[in-house]
Amino acid sequence: MKAITLLGSTGSIGTQTLDIVSQYPDRFRIVGLAAGRNVEMLAAQIRQFRPEIAAISDAEKLPELKAAIADLDGQPILLAGQAGVIEVARYGDAEAVVTGIVGCAGLLPTIAAIEAGKDIALANKETLIAGGPVVNPLVEKYGVKLLPADSEHSAIFQCLQGVPDKGLRRILLTASGGAFRDWPVEKLSEVTVADALKHPNWSMGRKITVDSATLMNKGLEVIEAHFLFGMDYDDIEIVIHPQSIIHSLIELQDTSVLAQLGWPDMRLPLLYALSWPDRIYTDWERLDLVKAGNLTFREPDHEKYPCMQLAYAVGRAGGSMPAVLNAANEQAVALFLDEKIRFLDIPRCIEWVCDKHQSDNRANPSLDDILAADEWARLQVLEASQVLSDRVVSVR
Numbered sequence: 001m002k003a004i005t006l007l008g009s010t011g012s013i014g015t016q017t018l019d020i021v022s023q024y025p026d027r028f029r030i031v032g033l034a035a036g037r038n039v040e041m042l043a044a045q046i047r048q049f050r051p052e053i054a055a056i057s058d059a060e061k062l063p064e065l066k067a068a069i070a071d072l073d074g075q076p077i078l079l080a081g082q083a084g085v086i087e088v089a090r091y092g093d094a095e096a097v098v099t100g101i102v103g104c105a106g107l108l109p110t111i112a113a114i115e116a117g118k119d120i121a122l123a124n125k126e127t128l129i130a131g132g133p134v135v136n137p138l139v140e141k142y143g144v145k146l147l148p149a150d151s152e153h154s155a156i157f158q159c160l161q162g163v164p165d166k167g168l169r170r171i172l173l174t175a176s177g178g179a180f181r182d183w184p185v186e187k188l189s190e191v192t193v194a195d196a197l198k199h200p201n202w203s204m205g206r207k208i209t210v211d212s213a214t215l216m217n218k219g220l221e222v223i224e225a226h227f228l229f230g231m232d233y234d235d236i237e238i239v240i241h242p243q244s245i246i247h248s249l250i251e252l253q254d255t256s257v258l259a260q261l262g263w264p265d266m267r268l269p270l271l272y273a274l275s276w277p278d279r280i281y282t283d284w285e286r287l288d289l290v291k292a293g294n295l296t297f298r299e300p301d302h303e304k305y306p307c308m309q310l311a312y313a314v315g316r317a318g319g320s321m322p323a324v325l326n327a328a329n330e331q332a333v334a335l336f337l338d339e340k341i342r343f344l345d346i347p348r349c350i351e352w353v354c355d356k357h358q359s360d361n362r363a364n365p366s367l368d369d370i371l372a373a374d375e376w377a378r379l380q381v382l383e384a385s386q387v388l389s390d391r392v393v394s395v396r
Contacts, residue, residue, distance in 0.1 A: 005032035013100030043068035055084035154269030155247035155260035191343035219311020327377035
């Protein structure tokens, strides 16, 4: 039975991970849980899975959490704030930590788990995008496994099983195209928050759904693939695949192409990350190619998706620049979700901040450099949004 700690337990990744644990109680047990601010759901999870330790990121919610489980026999250790989440990440005999925290907030807990010698089921792409120059050396130093738990990188990892060293030639990341894949470019100026949150294939959190609409999620995945698989950016490509049946592909040196297919279901990559190198039987719906029908592909529209090209440029720049890109994107998406900027302002804000950081880009950033770049970029997005707002007013 594998002992697991779950960070981000009340989010989409977290609840689907717990679905797996519920289905396979003889294979997995929960040691620790950490959540953001959903007290009711976290309390229910504590009652069901009986972790030894739990934390809620919003420290003000700790008294409410304590009250919600006050009648529970065998109380877990309860902590709060970022320090509490970090303590959960490094705690006890958990063999693997599932990192389902959204955004750069997952970086420090992931590092704590690595330093505690725990394998990482990585569902938080920002950990490598922002912290790759620090995280990868730590993974090697502590001898832990970093297993991708998102659908695209899991697909690549699965296809690579048995491929000899230096056998990989190219990575093909598939993208659904998001909410606006069939919209003309000229209509994007009319996009509302509700429009951006209508993903055609996947049920995800608000932030990542917007990232899918801008295709920034795929640009970020390019950077993550670079750090995970050591591939040059020229050898990582994006292709629009509206059906989301093929989750990604690899091309080998002899031009053979391998792909991993399945219904759009995040439990599949999560289960593989938790059970690797084993394959566990499931009673989930099996893929029916006839039912799936046509599988189609097209090149991404660079005019419609400027965030994608921004990500490639930032990845090639390296250093602290990916941390700036990631933080700027998180802040810009948050402003859009709060209806403080328009949809098309997201890439404009990000580009403005990245341009401003070029002269200060650290080639070999330390963790402190990365955290400072993250904090700086978030403040700069607020300034960029004001500049853009002032320009609109002056034009009018």
